[in-house]
Amino acid sequence: MIRDLLFTDLDGGPLGEPETVIDAAADEPRYLERVPGLRSVLVDDSAGRYHRYLALLALTAWGHAPVYPVVAATVEQGPRSPWHGMLTDHEGRDRTFPALAGAVADGARFVAEADEPDRRRVLRAMLGRADAVYFGWQLARAVDGPEWAPDLAEAVERGLARSADARAVPGPVREPTCAVVPPPSRVPVALRRMRTFRAPVVPRFGDRGFDLAVQLADLCAVLAKHDRPRATDLAERLLRRDGRTVVRTHLCSVVPFRA
Structure with missing residues (x-):
């Protein structure tokens, strides 16, 4: 049917x-x-x-x-x-x-x-x-109106209250590593002893299986159209928790982008 x-x-x-x-x-x-x-x-x-x-x-x-x-x-x-x-x-x-x-x-x-x-x-x-x-961005689109400002602010506040969740990342690799397709003999000498290190553990708040910071940033951007002072404060607090470029990009209409 x-x-x-x-x-x-x-x-x-x-x-x-x-x-x-x-x-x-x-x-x-x-x-x-x-x-x-x-x-x-x-x-x-x-x-x-x-x-x-x-x-x-x-x-x-x-x-x-x-x-x-x-x-x-x-x-x-x-x-x-x-x-x-x-x-x-x-x-x-x-x-x-x-x-x-x-x-x-x-x-x-x-x-x-x-x-x-x-x-x-x-x-x-x-x-x-x-x-x-x-x-996703669909919710931000759905609540784009001045009557939603208090609910938007409350949603972002609640998200910011999430505690940090350290993602498990193995410690640094102590031995030189070189994963290449050609045989080692064909790798330039200058590259053979390059060390690679895995990124350290970085606490990220509210790790719920999706990028919460980006979702909150989208809600902040909508809030800024109707209550800019409140949105600016929330955006700056969000950036103090997660200052990745992607978050800054989603907030560029609220606070100046600083690379």
């Missing part, structure tokens, strides 16, 4: 990606006639987990308010959710929750005015877990 609902266009032609149908509904309301079928897939225990997740994603993106409690429960479960890992990127990182955050944002185009508070409650639930669940 999911193929007919999310992998087929209005003329019955096959589509390679469900996002084509999901995105097309903004310009072609006839796709919304598939909502009842998607609801049937979502509540069908015999349907595959991936199919049920795609149904949830589409219904959320189309502002179908009855699924918002399901999204909120999924966010609360985080990595323990049965849908965790349904989508991954080329590096194997989970994209389940970034996709859901993007879907909640897109749902603003469709949701009825009476149901908008429910949509916002889901976004607040996501911000409440932003220090423990990977949402």
Whole structure:
């Protein structure tokens, strides 16, 4: 059934990606006639987990308010959710929750005015877990508005409160090492005695299986559009915890970039 609902266009032609149908509904309301079928897939225990997740994603993106409690429960479960890992990127990182955050944002185009508070409650639930669940840049996009400033600041504060987690890195290599394809005799003499050292242990706060500092930086950047003094303070505190170039880059709209 999911193929007919999310992998087929209005003329019955096959589509390679469900996002084509999901995105097309903004310009072609006839796709919304598939909502009842998607609801049937979502509540069908015999349907595959991936199919049920795609149904949830589409219904959320189309502002179908009855699924918002399901999204909120999924966010609360985080990595323990049965849908965790349904989508991954080329590096194997989970994209389940970034996709859901993007879907909640897109749902603003469709949701009825009476149901908008429910949509916002889901976004607040996501911000409440932003220090423990990977949402990518999609969450920052979803909460880009002055009304979100207090929630954004609270989310970053909570993330900064995470304690440092030292990543286990072996000690320095004491003997010279040279891993090369040519035989050693063909390696220039000047290179034969080069020593290589592994990086020392560097404490990184809030190591939750994703780059928390970058996620917090994105939230800070959005906050700066609506409360710059608070965002600047949080950004400087974040850089004191993690001053990597990638974090500075994501914060360049908040504080000057210093390489």
